[in-house]
Amino acid sequence: MKTLVLKKHLYQQIAEGFEQQIRSKVLVPGDKLPSLRLLCEMHGISQSTAMKVYYELEAKGLALSRPQSGYFVSVSMQRHPQLPQTSTPSGQHSNIDAEEIIERVFSIPNPGSIMLSNSVPANELLPIAKLNKAMVQALRDLPGSGTAYGESQGNEKLRKQIARHAFMIPGLSHQDLVTTNGCIGALSYAMMALTKPGDTIAVESPVYFGILQLAKSLGLKVLELPTHPQTGIETQALGKALEKHKISACLLVSNFSNPLGSLMPDEHKKEVVRLIQKHHVPLIEDDIYGDVYFGENRPSTCKGFDESGLVLWAGSVSKTLAPGYRVGWIAPGLFKKEISRLKLFHAISSTNITQQVIGDFLETGRYEHHLRKLRRALEINCRHYSRAIMDYFPEHTKISRPQGGFVLWVEFGKKIDTTQLYELAIRQGVSIAPGRMFSLQDQFSNCMRLNYGMPWNDKLEGALQRLGLLAGTLS
Amino acid sequence: MKTLVLKKHLYQQIAEGFEQQIRSKVLVPGDKLPSLRLLCEMHGISQSTAMKVYYELEAKGLALSRPQSGYFVSVSMQRHPQLPQTSTPSGQHSNIDAEEIIERVFSIPNPGSIMLSNSVPANELLPIAKLNKAMVQALRDLPGSGTAYGESQGNEKLRKQIARHAFMIPGLSHQDLVTTNGCIGALSYAMMALTKPGDTIAVESPVYFGILQLAKSLGLKVLELPTHPQTGIETQALGKALEKHKISACLLVSNFSNPLGSLMPDEHKKEVVRLIQKHHVPLIEDDIYGDVYFGENRPSTCKGFDESGLVLWAGSVSKTLAPGYRVGWIAPGLFKKEISRLKLFHAISSTNITQQVIGDFLETGRYEHHLRKLRRALEINCRHYSRAIMDYFPEHTKISRPQGGFVLWVEFGKKIDTTQLYELAIRQGVSIAPGRMFSLQDQFSNCMRLNYGMPWNDKLEGALQRLGLLAGTLS
Numbered sequence A, B: 001m002k003t004l005v006l007k008k009h010l011y012q013q014i015a016e017g018f019e020q021q022i023r024s025k026v027l028v029p030g031d032k033l034p035s036l037r038l039l040c041e042m043h044g045i046s047q048s049t050a051m052k053v054y055y056e057l058e059a060k061g062l063a064l065s066r067p068q069s070g071y072f073v074s075v076s077m078q079r080h081p082q083l084p085q086t087s088t089p090s091g092q093h094s095n096i097d098a099e100e101i102i103e104r105v106f107s108i109p110n111p112g113s114i115m116l117s118n119s120v121p122a123n124e125l126l127p128i129a130k131l132n133k134a135m136v137q138a139l140r141d142l143p144g145s146g147t148a149y150g151e152s153q154g155n156e157k158l159r160k161q162i163a164r165h166a167f168m169i170p171g172l173s174h175q176d177l178v179t180t181n182g183c184i185g186a187l188s189y190a191m192m193a194l195t196k197p198g199d200t201i202a203v204e205s206p207v208y209f210g211i212l213q214l215a216k217s218l219g220l221k222v223l224e225l226p227t228h229p230q231t232g233i234e235t236q237a238l239g240k241a242l243e244k245h246k247i248s249a250c251l252l253v254s255n256f257s258n259p260l261g262s263l264m265p266d267e268h269k270k271e272v273v274r275l276i277q278k279h280h281v282p283l284i285e286d287d288i289y290g291d292v293y294f295g296e297n298r299p300s301t302c303k304g305f306d307e308s309g310l311v312l313w314a315g316s317v318s319k320t321l322a323p324g325y326r327v328g329w330i331a332p333g334l335f336k337k338e339i340s341r342l343k344l345f346h347a348i349s350s351t352n353i354t355q356q357v358i359g360d361f362l363e364t365g366r367y368e369h370h371l372r373k374l375r376r377a378l379e380i381n382c383r384h385y386s387r388a389i390m391d392y393f394p395e396h397t398k399i400s401r402p403q404g405g406f407v408l409w410v411e412f413g414k415k416i417d418t419t420q421l422y423e424l425a426i427r428q429g430v431s432i433a434p435g436r437m438f439s440l441q442d443q444f445s446n447c448m449r450l451n452y453g454m455p456w457n458d459k460l461e462g463a464l465q466r467l468g469l470l471a472g473t474l475s
Helices: A010-023 A036-043 A047-059 A098-107 A128-141 A156-165 A182-194 A209-217 A235-244 A266-279 A333-347 A352-363 A366-392 A418-427 A458-474 B010-023 B036-043 B047-059 B098-107 B128-141 B156-165 B182-194 B209-217 B235-244 B266-279 B333-347 B352-363 B366-392 B418-427 B458-474
Strands: A063-066 A070-073 A178-180 A200-204 A221-225 A249-252 A283-286 A311-316 A328-331 A407-411 A447-451 B063-066 B070-073 B178-180 B200-204 B221-225 B249-252 B283-286 B311-316 B328-331 B407-411 B447-451
Touching: A010 A036, A010 A047, A036 A047, A047 A063, A047 A070, A047 A366, A063 A366, A098 A209, A098 A418, A128 A352, A128 A366, A128 B128, A156 A328, A156 A352, A178 A182, A178 A333, A182 A209, A182 A249, A182 A283, A182 A311, A182 A328, A182 A333, A182 B333, A200 A235, A209 A221, A209 B333, A221 A235, A235 A266, A249 A266, A266 A283, A311 A333, A333 B182, A333 B209, A352 A366, A352 B352, A366 A407, A366 A458, A418 A447, A418 A458, B010 B036, B010 B047, B036 B047, B047 B063, B047 B070, B047 B366, B063 B366, B098 B209, B098 B418, B128 B352, B128 B366, B156 B328, B156 B352, B178 B182, B178 B333, B182 B209, B182 B249, B182 B283, B182 B311, B182 B328, B182 B333, B200 B235, B209 B221, B221 B235, B235 B266, B249 B266, B266 B283, B311 B333, B352 B366, B366 B407, B366 B458, B418 B447, B418 B458
Parallel strands: A200 A221, A200 A249, A249 A283, A283 A311, B200 B221, B200 B249, B249 B283, B283 B311
Antiparallel strands: A063 A070, A178 A328, A311 A328, A407 A447, B063 B070, B178 B328, B311 B328, B407 B447
């Protein structure tokens, strides 16, 4: 005798029951939910099914676990903290050297510190054993086990798989791609190909400090443009800047920018593409976070809306699989010849074996499988952080609402200087990224970036609690 | 009862017997030596001992094997071909674009061709199985199996081992080293740190074309200086150039330069160091071939004679272990801060796992063990090539006498254009590197570089024979 096939899994049905109770206020924010053991008894389900119920509620933002206390109805559904403001860069360079702060934060080893200052996934979130298997396979598959030079343009298997994976860019082929030393290697070649010393590039504000450092080392000026914490760069401001200034290239992180986590809506992406085409200014699109979305679908890219070839699309697996492999890429559009030559002249080729491993990982579908788990874990972590910040940080603290990526942007009241907060926090074993690192102007001294790429646990809860208390002493 | 311990191995004693017969003209050039089987019978030795006898004679340049014919007393001991001339660059830039030739030679895949155009060791000469074992060990040893970012300055195990291996540079420590993407990555950072567009660098002539390409991509002018095929750059010419021109950096391959194979004597190295110190001009010393010497000892470096910190010493394992790993390094002396920053800003860090593998290979002594075999194989190959060139190439062809490295430099009579020869040869499945690639001036059109980094066999003999015949048709 066959049982009826249910359309929904049992755990989904049970989760929906809770959801209805929450929506109809039978359960209210802060209410404790049944323990896992009790839930098992109530529904005659296994422990693992019970856990799935709460994962489902967590992913929907309806429930949160508190270490050693169990699950509670989430409060963050009800009281959304305010968003940080749209940035308003003045165009005035600051006397304070962001460089010094960056060096202070990243050059001094702090073994044992909780590194909320980084923007990388923790080892626990990476499929290391599977990557190692792929490595052994690559040793078998590659000529000379990877000791021989690979193609200068990049490992072909990898380029084919990237092209296949990039379905949001119609018509992209492996011939359009050049592999690089991580995404930063792609940005480096792109800037070298498109600019000369003294030129100006336009960027978001706040902007990833690595972009500022790269620009500085190439003798470039940086024009920081107003940016909204949810929708990214203000297209009107970009339009005006392109009218007014001689800009050699724009550089945007269109999906889940670092540090704001903003996601440019399709209409904004199209408008940016229209603007750069009108002014014949190339756009370097850093899409390093694009695969780590919390929504239903992979977000679009400016490159996908561009038919002119002016968009150079860059990515890597440094945020999803293996930062230490240094595998990145660029689809340079019109500038493929220049970029290919730069790579040949400055590097000959990239490490072949790590490229082959990633190519294999994509080909076998393991990358997609891993991404599904990673996205879910990050989304849950993000909610935990938001809740903890609301619980422990001074009132009126504003936080970003990232729709993907690894980082939260926190804006305190004007009095709190996060460079000072850094010094206090590092003594208590917590490292943060002060806001001043993300601009060459006198901005964001009351902001900071926090990495939520680590699995949630008691230590993190404690670290955020300490941060909140320290911030309180400064306000 | 103990047998007497012989100071010399049996094979060495037998080889010495042959040597005496050759020196005393009992055996004369061209004489056939006993077959391996006969030699075994004559001395009651094993086949492998008999082979060692001939390897010993080959390494001393006294015997040569001819495919399918056995061993013969070498003729090259007697009639040394003439050396190519000291170069005399005019300072006039040529209209012919070396770039086009380089692209023609290296961009078009020639599957099945015999690649005498390269400068890399063949797979057969690399310890691939042992490297793979080290790879598996590295997966175990590294945090996150190498998925995590390594130190920006470079893998510490590797840097410590390079410092230990570099005994010819007194006092070098791992803290003085920054790892790079192969040796070319080291040259790239060094040029970026020391020059700006429009500056001039001084180099040897002929010079490795990759240096010309790199300089061009950074907008630099190149001053090519007279260079002797045995002793390298003419120090007097360098001194005059430093007096007369504003030079931002010198770049020399002090040991077994590519393409000449020249080895700067210690006195020349010291003089170069004195000159650059006098003029306060940094020297980038590309020592990529230094470990592949045919003599008794590892040659010295300019860096080892420098106390000012003006010498930046660069190396890699691309010519000895694994080009595809992209593991190189630089000891930037006074410029460590600039180079470290360039690396951090343009790459963040290098692929960690391949660095760890090389570190392990050095630490366990496998590198030294491998080098001993590699040097011997290359020296024997070099002699085979020289003999075949004398046998098959037009009379009065001049060839370099490299004391290490991978390449021979061949100078034909003035009438023979090696760019034409390239086109003829490639149709017959042989790829060469025409001399025009090694200068921006109208030089070396009758020269070519040949790679002897492949184990000697019938196919190579045939390839050189065809090359010689083709050259004959052009003269």
